[in-house]
Amino acid sequence: xQTVTQSQPEMSVQEAETVTLSCTYDTxxxxxxxxxxxxxxxxxxxxxxxxxxxxxxxxxxxxxxxxFQKAAKSFSxxxxxxxxxxxxxxxxxxxxxxxxxxFGTGTSLTVIP
Amino acid sequence: KAGVTQTPxxxxxxxxxxxxxxxxxxxxxxxxxxxxxxxxxGLQFLFEYFSETQRNKGNFPGRFSGRQFSNSRSExxxxxxxxxxxxxYLCASSLGLAGYPDTQYFGPGxxxxxx
Numbered sequence: 625x626q627t628v629t630q631s632q633p634e635m636s637v638q639e640a641e642t643v644t645l646s647c648t649y650d651t652x653x654x655x656x657x658x659x660x661x662x663x664x665x666x667x668x669x670x671x672x673x674x675x676x677x678x679x680x681x682x683x684x685x686x687x688x689x690x691x692f693q694k695a696a697k698s699f700s701x702x703x704x705x706x707x708x709x710x711x712x713x714x715x716x717x718x719x720x721x722x723x724x725x726x727f728g729t730g731t732s733l734t735v736i737p
Numbered sequence: 738k739a740g741v742t743q744t745p746x747x748x749x750x751x752x753x754x755x756x757x758x759x760x761x762x763x764x765x766x767x768x769x770x771x772x773x774x775x776x777x778x779g780l781q782f783l784f785e786y787f788s789e790t791q792r793n794k795g796n797f798p799g800r801f802s803g804r805q806f807s808n809s810r811s812e813x814x815x816x817x818x819x820x821x822x823x824x825x826y827l828c829a830s831s832l833g834l835a836g837y838p839d840t841q842y843f844g845p846g847x848x849x850x851x852x
Contacts, residue, residue: 657838667825669843715780719838723770723831724793727780 628718630728637706638736644691645701645731647716653677657719658692658699663730664712672714675699706735739764741830741844749850755816758847760828762809768792768833769811770841771803774825783826786811787833815849823851 627650637643649658660672675683675692682690687704703710716728742761750756762769770793771783782795786805805811809830815822825846831839 659840661843666845668845669827669829671840671842674840720782722793723768723785723829723833723838723841724782724795725770725772725829725838725841726782727772729779 628716628726628728630714630716630731632731633729634732634734636734636736637703639706639708641706642702642704643706643733645703645714645716645733647699647701647728649697649699649716649718651697651718658690659717659719659725660688660690660699660701661715661717661727662710662712663715664709669715672701703733708735708737711735741828741842743826743828743844743847745847746845747848747850749852750818751852752818752820754818755814756818756849758813758815758826758828758849760811760813760830760844762811762828762830763842766830766832766842767809768831768839769805769809770829770831771811771813772827772829773797774827774846775823780827783813818851820851822849824849 629648656677658675661669663669673685689702691700713730715730717725720726744759768787770785774780785793789805800816803813827846828844829841831841
Protein backbone atom coordinates (compact mmCIF):
# COMPACT_ATOMS: atom_id res chain seq x y z
CA UNK A 625 0.00 0.00 0.00
CA GLN A 626 1.13 3.50 -0.74
CA THR A 627 1.91 5.74 2.23
CA VAL A 628 3.23 9.24 2.75
CA THR A 629 5.10 10.31 5.89
CA GLN A 630 5.94 13.80 7.04
CA SER A 631 7.99 13.49 10.21
CA GLN A 632 8.18 17.18 11.12
CA PRO A 633 4.87 18.39 12.57
CA GLU A 634 6.17 21.93 13.13
CA MET A 635 9.07 23.99 11.87
CA SER A 636 10.12 27.61 11.99
CA VAL A 637 12.55 29.68 9.98
CA GLN A 638 13.82 33.23 10.06
CA GLU A 639 12.72 35.47 7.26
CA ALA A 640 15.14 35.33 4.28
CA GLU A 641 16.61 32.03 5.47
CA THR A 642 16.29 28.60 3.86
CA VAL A 643 14.27 25.71 5.22
CA THR A 644 13.78 22.11 4.11
CA LEU A 645 10.63 20.08 4.75
CA SER A 646 10.88 16.31 4.61
CA CYS A 647 8.59 13.73 3.03
CA THR A 648 9.06 10.02 2.53
CA TYR A 649 6.72 7.71 0.71
CA ASP A 650 6.28 4.11 -0.11
CA THR A 651 5.10 2.68 -3.40
CA UNK A 652 5.68 -0.27 -5.64
CA UNK A 653 5.03 1.80 -8.75
CA UNK A 654 7.84 2.88 -11.03
CA UNK A 655 6.20 5.84 -12.74
CA UNK A 656 4.34 8.25 -10.52
CA UNK A 657 3.98 11.86 -9.51
CA UNK A 658 4.56 13.68 -6.26
CA UNK A 659 3.17 17.01 -5.16
CA UNK A 660 3.66 19.62 -2.47
CA UNK A 661 0.67 21.74 -1.51
CA UNK A 662 0.51 24.60 0.98
CA UNK A 663 -2.49 25.58 3.05
CA UNK A 664 -2.20 29.08 4.55
CA UNK A 665 -4.47 30.26 7.37
CA UNK A 666 -7.13 31.06 4.77
CA UNK A 667 -7.41 27.23 4.33
CA UNK A 668 -7.14 27.45 0.52
CA UNK A 669 -4.93 24.60 -0.71
CA UNK A 670 -2.39 25.85 -3.22
CA UNK A 671 -0.09 23.80 -5.42
CA UNK A 672 3.55 24.54 -4.67
CA UNK A 673 5.43 22.14 -6.91
CA UNK A 674 5.10 18.84 -8.77
CA UNK A 675 7.66 16.18 -9.63
CA UNK A 676 7.43 13.37 -12.15
CA UNK A 677 9.30 10.30 -10.94
CA UNK A 678 10.68 9.46 -14.37
CA UNK A 679 12.48 12.81 -14.55
CA UNK A 680 16.01 12.87 -13.17
CA UNK A 681 16.01 16.62 -12.76
CA UNK A 682 14.58 18.06 -9.56
CA UNK A 683 11.62 20.38 -10.06
CA UNK A 684 12.03 24.08 -9.32
CA UNK A 685 9.46 26.87 -9.05
CA UNK A 686 11.02 30.22 -8.17
CA UNK A 687 12.08 29.98 -4.50
CA UNK A 688 10.75 26.44 -4.15
CA UNK A 689 12.70 23.37 -5.18
CA UNK A 690 12.61 19.68 -4.41
CA UNK A 691 15.26 17.12 -3.61
CA PHE A 692 13.82 13.97 -5.14
CA GLN A 693 15.66 10.76 -4.33
CA LYS A 694 13.76 7.94 -5.99
CA ALA A 695 15.79 5.07 -4.59
CA ALA A 696 15.40 6.39 -1.06
CA LYS A 697 11.72 7.31 -1.72
CA SER A 698 12.36 10.78 -0.38
CA PHE A 699 10.79 14.00 -1.64
CA SER A 700 11.85 17.05 0.36
CA UNK A 701 10.85 20.65 -0.29
CA UNK A 702 13.37 23.46 0.01
CA UNK A 703 12.16 27.01 0.45
CA UNK A 704 14.80 29.66 -0.18
CA UNK A 705 14.66 33.29 0.94
CA UNK A 706 11.68 32.54 3.19
CA UNK A 707 8.97 35.17 3.26
CA UNK A 708 6.23 35.88 5.80
CA UNK A 709 3.67 34.73 3.24
CA UNK A 710 5.23 31.27 3.30
CA UNK A 711 3.72 30.67 6.74
CA UNK A 712 1.34 27.76 6.16
CA UNK A 713 0.75 24.04 6.51
CA UNK A 714 2.66 22.12 3.86
CA UNK A 715 1.39 18.77 2.63
CA UNK A 716 3.19 16.18 0.61
CA UNK A 717 0.74 14.35 -1.67
CA UNK A 718 0.92 11.14 -3.62
CA UNK A 719 -1.68 9.96 -6.14
CA UNK A 720 -2.74 6.49 -5.11
CA UNK A 721 -4.73 5.84 -8.24
CA UNK A 722 -5.76 8.35 -10.87
CA UNK A 723 -6.77 11.50 -9.05
CA UNK A 724 -7.18 9.83 -5.66
CA UNK A 725 -4.50 11.66 -3.71
CA UNK A 726 -3.06 10.50 -0.40
CA PHE A 727 -1.85 13.38 1.74
CA GLY A 728 0.73 13.35 4.50
CA THR A 729 -0.10 14.72 7.93
CA GLY A 730 1.46 18.06 7.13
CA THR A 731 4.21 20.31 8.44
CA SER A 732 3.26 23.62 10.01
CA LEU A 733 5.82 26.19 8.93
CA THR A 734 6.15 29.55 10.64
CA VAL A 735 8.32 32.27 9.15
CA ILE A 736 9.63 34.56 11.87
CA PRO A 737 10.22 38.22 11.02
CA LYS B 738 -9.85 31.65 -15.57
CA ALA B 739 -12.01 31.63 -12.50
CA GLY B 740 -10.90 29.23 -9.81
CA VAL B 741 -12.79 26.42 -8.12
CA THR B 742 -15.78 27.71 -6.20
CA GLN B 743 -17.61 26.03 -3.35
CA THR B 744 -20.91 26.93 -1.77
CA PRO B 745 -21.82 27.51 0.91
CA UNK B 746 -18.63 28.47 2.72
CA UNK B 747 -20.06 27.74 6.15
CA UNK B 748 -22.85 25.48 7.34
CA UNK B 749 -24.23 24.63 10.74
CA UNK B 750 -26.48 21.58 11.03
CA UNK B 751 -27.76 19.34 13.77
CA UNK B 752 -27.33 15.61 14.16
CA UNK B 753 -29.62 13.56 11.95
CA UNK B 754 -30.05 16.23 9.30
CA UNK B 755 -28.69 15.99 5.80
CA UNK B 756 -26.59 18.49 3.89
CA UNK B 757 -25.66 19.18 0.27
CA UNK B 758 -22.44 20.92 -0.71
CA UNK B 759 -21.73 22.29 -4.16
CA UNK B 760 -18.56 22.64 -6.19
CA UNK B 761 -18.01 24.37 -9.52
CA UNK B 762 -14.74 23.37 -11.20
CA UNK B 763 -12.40 25.44 -13.30
CA UNK B 764 -13.76 25.85 -16.81
CA UNK B 765 -12.65 22.92 -18.97
CA UNK B 766 -11.94 20.64 -16.04
CA UNK B 767 -13.95 17.45 -16.10
CA UNK B 768 -12.75 15.77 -12.92
CA UNK B 769 -13.98 16.78 -9.47
CA UNK B 770 -12.65 15.19 -6.30
CA UNK B 771 -13.87 15.66 -2.75
CA UNK B 772 -11.79 15.53 0.43
CA UNK B 773 -12.64 15.73 4.11
CA UNK B 774 -10.18 17.52 6.38
CA UNK B 775 -10.28 17.13 10.16
CA UNK B 776 -7.67 17.77 12.85
CA UNK B 777 -7.65 14.13 13.85
CA UNK B 778 -7.72 12.34 10.50
CA GLY B 779 -6.11 14.94 8.27
CA LEU B 780 -7.04 15.03 4.60
CA GLN B 781 -9.01 12.03 3.42
CA PHE B 782 -10.25 11.29 -0.07
CA LEU B 783 -13.99 10.86 -0.42
CA PHE B 784 -14.61 10.31 -4.13
CA GLU B 785 -13.86 11.51 -7.63
CA TYR B 786 -16.30 12.18 -10.43
CA PHE B 787 -15.46 12.36 -14.09
CA SER B 788 -17.98 12.87 -16.90
CA GLU B 789 -20.90 12.35 -14.50
CA THR B 790 -19.55 8.99 -13.29
CA GLN B 791 -17.90 8.12 -10.02
CA ARG B 792 -14.39 7.04 -10.94
CA ASN B 793 -12.77 6.50 -7.56
CA LYS B 794 -14.13 6.14 -4.05
CA GLY B 795 -12.48 6.42 -0.65
CA ASN B 796 -13.29 4.53 2.50
CA PHE B 797 -16.33 6.41 3.76
CA PRO B 798 -19.79 5.10 4.72
CA GLY B 799 -22.69 5.17 2.31
CA ARG B 800 -24.07 8.27 4.04
CA PHE B 801 -21.59 10.18 1.91
CA SER B 802 -22.62 10.40 -1.71
CA GLY B 803 -22.09 12.64 -4.66
CA ARG B 804 -22.97 13.35 -8.20
CA GLN B 805 -21.75 15.32 -11.15
CA PHE B 806 -23.76 17.20 -13.71
CA SER B 807 -23.18 17.56 -17.43
CA ASN B 808 -21.51 20.93 -16.90
CA SER B 809 -19.01 19.21 -14.51
CA ARG B 810 -20.43 20.89 -11.43
CA SER B 811 -20.57 18.46 -8.54
CA GLU B 812 -22.56 18.08 -5.39
CA UNK B 813 -21.78 16.11 -2.28
CA UNK B 814 -24.49 14.92 0.07
CA UNK B 815 -24.17 13.70 3.62
CA UNK B 816 -27.25 12.13 5.16
CA UNK B 817 -28.00 11.46 8.82
CA UNK B 818 -25.29 13.78 10.03
CA UNK B 819 -23.11 12.77 12.96
CA UNK B 820 -20.95 14.94 15.21
CA UNK B 821 -17.87 13.40 13.63
CA UNK B 822 -18.85 14.77 10.22
CA UNK B 823 -17.82 18.24 11.37
CA UNK B 824 -14.97 19.09 9.03
CA UNK B 825 -13.67 21.23 6.23
CA TYR B 826 -14.82 19.72 2.94
CA LEU B 827 -12.54 20.50 0.05
CA CYS B 828 -13.32 20.13 -3.60
CA ALA B 829 -10.60 19.87 -6.22
CA SER B 830 -10.84 19.98 -9.98
CA SER B 831 -8.52 18.79 -12.70
CA LEU B 832 -8.55 18.03 -16.39
CA GLY B 833 -9.14 14.37 -15.61
CA LEU B 834 -6.92 13.00 -18.35
CA ALA B 835 -6.82 9.21 -18.27
CA GLY B 836 -3.64 7.36 -17.49
CA TYR B 837 -1.90 9.68 -15.09
CA PRO B 838 -2.78 12.02 -12.22
CA ASP B 839 -3.45 15.65 -12.92
CA THR B 840 -2.54 18.60 -10.81
CA GLN B 841 -5.56 19.24 -8.65
CA TYR B 842 -6.77 22.76 -8.01
CA PHE B 843 -8.65 23.25 -4.78
CA GLY B 844 -11.59 25.40 -3.81
CA PRO B 845 -11.76 27.41 -0.58
CA GLY B 846 -13.71 24.66 1.18
CA UNK B 847 -17.00 24.40 3.04
CA UNK B 848 -16.77 24.41 6.81
CA UNK B 849 -19.47 22.09 8.17
CA UNK B 850 -20.29 22.13 11.86
CA UNK B 851 -22.65 19.49 13.24
CA UNK B 852 -24.24 20.26 16.62
